[in-house]
Amino acid sequence: MTQQQQNNIFEDWLARYKGMFFKVVRVYAFTPADQDDLFQEIAVQIWRSVPSFREESSAGTWIYRIALNTAMKWIRKEQKHREGQPYEHLEHLLTTNESLVDDRLEWLYEEIAHMNEADRAITLLLLDGFSYKEMSDILGISENHIGVKIHRIKKHLITKSKNYDHHGV
Amino acid sequence: MIIMEFEEMKRIWDTQNNEHVYAINETALHKKIIGRKKYTSVSAGRAELIVIFSNILAIGIMTVSGIMKGEVSVFTYALGAVLLFIAIFMTMSRIRRMRSQDKFEASMLGDLEHAIANARYQVWFSRIARLGLLPIAVITLVAVWDGDTSWWKWLLILAFFAVMYFLSGKERNCTVRQMKKLEALRDNLQKEN
Numbered sequence: 001m002t003q004q005q006q007n008n009i010f011e012d013w014l015a016r017y018k019g020m021f022f023k024v025v026r027v028y029a030f031t032p033a034d035q036d037d038l039f040q041e042i043a044v045q046i047w048r049s050v051p052s053f054r055e056e057s058s059a060g061t062w063i064y065r066i067a068l069n070t071a072m073k074w075i076r077k078e079q080k081h082r083e084g085q086p087y088e089h090l091e092h093l094l095t096t097n098e099s100l101v102d103d104r105l106e107w108l109y110e111e112i113a114h115m116n117e118a119d120r121a122i123t124l125l126l127l128d129g130f131s132y133k134e135m136s137d138i139l140g141i142s143e144n145h146i147g148v149k150i151h152r153i154k155k156h157l158i159t160k161s162k163n164y165d166h167h168g169v
Numbered sequence: 170m171i172i173m174e175f176e177e178m179k180r181i182w183d184t185q186n187n188e189h190v191y192a193i194n195e196t197a198l199h200k201k202i203i204g205r206k207k208y209t210s211v212s213a214g215r216a217e218l219i220v221i222f223s224n225i226l227a228i229g230i231m232t233v234s235g236i237m238k239g240e241v242s243v244f245t246y247a248l249g250a251v252l253l254f255i256a257i258f259m260t261m262s263r264i265r266r267m268r269s270q271d272k273f274e275a276s277m278l279g280d281l282e283h284a285i286a287n288a289r290y291q292v293w294f295s296r297i298a299r300l301g302l303l304p305i306a307v308i309t310l311v312a313v314w315d316g317d318t319s320w321w322k323w324l325l326i327l328a329f330f331a332v333m334y335f336l337s338g339k340e341r342n343c344t345v346r347q348m349k350k351l352e353a354l355r356d357n358l359q360k361e362n
Contacts, residue, residue, distance in 0.1 A: 023185065
């Protein structure tokens with residue numbers, strides 16, 4: 001594969017799955033500086049992975065797998081270096097379009113952020129409509145185990161929603 | 170008490186797919202590009218000065234040492250000539266680079282082009298500096314061999330130059346990566362426009 005072909009495929013993936021990139025970034029990184037950093041890290045890893053993609057799974061599944069693995073590795077690395085350090089206050093590349101953000105979506109992200117790494121990944125995949133089989137392929141966990149975890153996650157989120165102020169919605 | 174069902178959460182989640190919830194902050198991007206431009210400019214200037222002054226210093230040391238010993242070998246002259254040539258060549262490159270600083274337009278793409286030009290210069294510079302190591306290494310090794318030095322000292326000097334050559338290759342790869350990143354950013358910006 002030539003570098004030009006690799007770049008073309010990467011740009012196509014970036015355009016088609018941009019939303020997925022942002023979701024993973026937002027679930028694993030909480031400050032704008034960290035979100036920029038993780039976004040760049042995921043983009044680099046996905047670009048590197050292009051020549052290894054064999055179309056045995058869909059591009060979406062492949063990208064999700066890389067993005068989640070990268071995010072989980074990144075968060076472990078960051079936790080090691082971060083303890084006790086203040087967050088940076090810089091201007092950032094990715095901004096949220098405030099007028100389009102639903103408060104309930106913000107709440108959902110916050111709840112996901114409180115979960116452990118694996119549960120965050122499962123919740124993301126579940127909300128994005130992946131099947132148990134696809135989740136199992138992406139995360140390397142048995143379908144049965146995923147089923148058990150999903151049951152717990154749904155129950156947890158529904159219970160938490162009782163405490164959410166719905167503002168009449 | 171209102172309970173949100175999971176299907177409702179999924180529907181809320183899916184709203185992200187239809188709206189451009191995220192955007193690129195262009196002001197921040199421009200600031201980052203300006204920062205990158207300054208960084209490449211400063212690091213290119215620093216690398217030039219290091220090479221120029223270290224060569225001049227080496228020539229000075231060789232000259233003083235030759236005068237004190239009262240004898241100057243042909244290898245010392247050869248090495249001095251190579252070092253002087255590199256120092257002059259780098260000084261001229263520096264002057265040429267500094268004169269070209271004003272030709273870029275004052276816009277985000279202009280600043281990006283400037284940063285890319287600086288990065289390209291750094292790649293070229295590190296390649297030249299790496300090539301410059303070869304004649305210096307050859308003359309030094311021949312001079313040391315001719316001077317009846319023990320073989321392990323000769324090997325030590327050879328290893329020193331090999332390590333320098335390897336490290337300069339690493340540095341060059343790093344500058345190439347930075348340049349490619351900037352070029353990719355420019356291509357993306359041009360596509361969006």
